Amino acid sequence: MEDELNPTSAFEKDPFKLTAEDVYDMSYVIGRDLFKLSSSEDSRTVSELQYKVIRVLEIFELLVDRQNLTVEKLKIERDNLRKETERLHSELQKATSDSEKPQKNGTDKLVIDVNDPNRPRFTLQELTDVLQERNKLKAQLLVAQEELECYKSGLIPTKEPQSLEKVSGANRESEQTTVKKLFSLKHRKNH
Known part of the structure; x- marks a missing residue:
């Protein structure tokens, strides 16, 4: 819980598990540190560095959002593929059980095994x-x-x-x- 409240904990997270909020926390920490530097040393150099860091953080935020969207899309696709697999599996079972029954050949035609002792013999x-x-x-x-x-x-x-x-x-x-x-x-x- 404490790590979630501390903005610096975002730097210790696995890069593939980062969220947009983590990027905001990182931006906050970097911005705070740059503000401290700008007040004490050469403010022009720090100011230029600050704009570059902000641009990198914006790119980073976009990449994290895209990665999270990709993960969500992949999860949805996985779920759809599971449903499709289950549907195809049930159709296969039905087709397998139907193949044991006499098969229709064309419209209103029945394929009958001539060697079957229980086949119909009369109209x-x-x-x-x-x-x-x-x-x-x-x-x-x-x-x-x-x-x-x-x-x-x-x-x-x-x-x-x-x-x-x-x-x-x-x-x-x-x-x-x-x-x-x-x-x-x-x-x-x-x-």
């Missing part, structure tokens, strides 16, 4: 068609199972085989009648 339309066909076949199977149960239980007498044209047209009617018979049978059992 969405093909899968939709297969699912619809499966549901239709399931419904037909349920109808056939219901009819079989009705034949086994004797609700429907066995008929002679009819031509396929009559069967397909009558199939809907038989579905409705089979369902009605089953519900009526179930209804009778409950009463």
